[in-house]
Amino acid sequence: xxSAASTGNSASTGNQQPTHTPIGLIAFAWTLVGVPLxxxxxxxxxxxxxxxxx
Amino acid sequence: xxxxxxLARERIVARPGFNRWLIPPAALAVxxxxxxxxxxxVYKTALVEHFDTSLTAIGIIFSIAIVMLGLSAAVFGKWxxxxxxxxxxxxxxxxxxxxxxxGSLGIATEQLWLLYLGYGVIxxxxxxxxxxxxxSTLIKWFPDRPGLATGMAIMGFGGGALIASPLSRQLMNxxxxxxxxxxxxxxxxxxxxxxxxxxAVLYALFMSFGALIVRVPADGWKPDGFDPSTVKSxxxxxxxxxxxxxxxxxxxxxxxWIVLFCNVTAGIGILEQAAPMxxxxxxxxxxxxxxxxxxxxxxxxxxxxxxxxxFVWSSTSDYIGRKPIYMIYLGVGIVLYVILATLGSTAxxxxxxTAAVIxxxxxxxxxxxxAYLRDLxxxxxxxxxxxxxxxxxxxxxIAGPLIINGVLDMAEGEPGELVAGDYRPALFIMVGLLVVxxxxxxxxxxxxxxxxxxxxxxSPSTQExxxxx
Numbered sequence: 001x002x003s004a005a006s007t008g009n010s011a012s013t014g015n016q017q018p019t020h021t022p023i024g025l026i027a028f029a030w031t032l033v034g035v036p037l038x039x040x041x042x043x044x045x046x047x048x049x050x051x052x053x054x
Numbered sequence: 055x056x057x058x059x060x061l062a063r064e065r066i067v068a069r070p071g072f073n074r075w076l077i078p079p080a081a082l083a084v085x086x087x088x089x090x091x092x093x094x095x096v097y098k099t100a101l102v103e104h105f106d107t108s109l110t111a112i113g114i115i116f117s118i119a120i121v122m123l124g125l126s127a128a129v130f131g132k133w134x135x136x137x138x139x140x141x142x143x144x145x146x147x148x149x150x151x152x153x154x155x156x157g158s159l160g161i162a163t164e165q166l167w168l169l170y171l172g173y174g175v176i177x178x179x180x181x182x183x184x185x186x187x188x189x190s191t192l193i194k195w196f197p198d199r200p201g202l203a204t205g206m207a208i209m210g211f212g213g214g215a216l217i218a219s220p221l222s223r224q225l226m227n228x229x230x231x232x233x234x235x236x237x238x239x240x241x242x243x244x245x246x247x248x249x250x251x252x253x254a255v256l257y258a259l260f261m262s263f264g265a266l267i268v269r270v271p272a273d274g275w276k277p278d279g280f281d282p283s284t285v286k287s288x289x290x291x292x293x294x295x296x297x298x299x300x301x302x303x304x305x306x307x308x309x310x311w312i313v314l315f316c317n318v319t320a321g322i323g324i325l326e327q328a329a330p331m332x333x334x335x336x337x338x339x340x341x342x343x344x345x346x347x348x349x350x351x352x353x354x355x356x357x358x359x360x361x362x363x364x365f366v367w368s369s370t371s372d373y374i375g376r377k378p379i380y381m382i383y384l385g386v387g388i389v390l391y392v393i394l395a396t397l398g399s400t401a402x403x404x405x406x407x408t409a410a411v412i413x414x415x416x417x418x419x420x421x422x423x424x425a426y427l428r429d430l431x432x433x434x435x436x437x438x439x440x441x442x443x444x445x446x447x448x449x450x451x452i453a454g455p456l457i458i459n460g461v462l463d464m465a466e467g468e469p470g471e472l473v474a475g476d477y478r479p480a481l482f483i484m485v486g487l488l489v490v491x492x493x494x495x496x497x498x499x500x501x502x503x504x505x506x507x508x509x510x511x512x513s514p515s516t517q518e519x520x521x522x523x
Contacts, residue, residue: 017069021076025129026076039220040217040221045358047353048351050351
């Protein structure tokens with residue numbers, strides 16, 4: 001993810017103060033959704049592995 | 055209908071410099087929760103015993119929820135686009151969580167109608183609003199990669215089931231130690247009621263987080279280095295906009311409705327009976343070469359391909375185009391269904407591989423359709439148009455099980471006691487449906503100029519000005 005493409009530019013917000021999104025917040029948000037998803041994936045792969053275990 | 059100021063679209067317009075990679079987790083926070091709708095089978099048997107009723111009477115709860123998903127997405131789509139994703143996600147959370155709370159009360163007091171009303175009707179409304187809002191938001195943040203954007207969100211819906219199934223088993227085991235999740239043990243109704251309460255709290259927190267961090271791009275925002283004229287050069291992709299009211303007057307909308315209906319109905323044909331189907335395909339007399347545990351593994355594998363297909367195929371569509379990828383979903387799907395019907399019982403690997411790829415196309419079809427809509431109708435009211443198209447899902451949710459169950463009813467015996475030949479008529483009906491979908495996709499052409507909004511119009515907040523022509 002390139003920083004420039006991530007933040008972009010706007011035609012109609014020229015008079016607004018620019019903002020900066022803390023990388024920590026982005027990492028926290030991705031972790032919050034990533035951890036349960038990883039748990040679900042792990043559990044499902046464990047179940048699916050019985051298909052190949054005979 | 056006005057919304058509180060802190061939820062209003064105007065309050066969440068991103069300032070210059072906002073990083074758009076905060077939006078996918080906001081979308082996932084909602085879709086991972088509402089995706090629980092696909093994990094209802096974990097407590098189905100418990101509810102049958104608790105209410106002393108039939109499997110059909112309990113299965114209706116899921117059907118009501120999916121029908122309400124389509125209806126609410128269609129009815130509230132314009133409201134969602136007008137008021138923005140924070141209001142929509144918060145509203146979705148209120149309905150979804152209330153659905154669990156009312157459902158829990160229904161289970162605790164042994165009143166099945168409360169479960170229909172709670173999880174089915176109220177929760178179903180939350181499903182519809184929660185499904186479309188993150189998708190249309192991500193499309194606006196990723197005009198350069200709409201397939202990736204919709205794939206990320208709708209992958210979350212598939213992922214929600216992957217999380218909710220094992221989590222529900224573990225929670226029910228906590229609330230009812232006699233239930234250990236293995237075949238033959240059934241959790242008590244009280245454990246399911248407590249599960250509903252727990253999920254309500256978890257989902258309230260998660261969905262609120264999504265609503266809190268979500269933002270909409272300012273009018274005219276585009277990622278650096280992105281030139282909208284480059285997408286216009288692609289066939290079928292427009293930089294113009296069509297309102298939801300006008301979209302449903304175009305043949306393109308109804309052709310895509312048919313495409314989605316056929317693709318989803320065909321996928322449901324396998325998903326509906328996955329576990330007994332694999333055992334029946336390899337049955338020799340009374341016994342099947344596929345054990346119950348292996349069949350459960352097959353269902354798990356299908357879930358993985360369902361989720362993976364949503365992300366992988368939808369992202370791929372950014373490179374090869376929306377129409378060609380549906381040619382693959384439907385055209386290759388036809389070939390795979392024929393292989394499944396004719397050669398599926400000759401080797402387990404053929405059965406598993408063909409079914410898994412078909413299900414990946416099923417997931418891919420769901421995830422790619424909003425990007426297809428965006429290509430044809432623009433971003434102006436894509437959420438509302440998507441919402442109206444989801445009625446195809448509701449219709450498929452009724453037609454798919456009707457077809458497969460209707461055909462199996464004609465065979466002697468129940469799923470789990472049949473043979474491969476009993477499934478063939480249903481599989482060939484699915485082939486016919488995929489042919490219809492393939493032709494419908496082939497007929498999709500760019501939307502006529504007369505349906506486009508005036509060039510100055512498009513801000514969702516001003517959509518009331520959109521006139522129906």
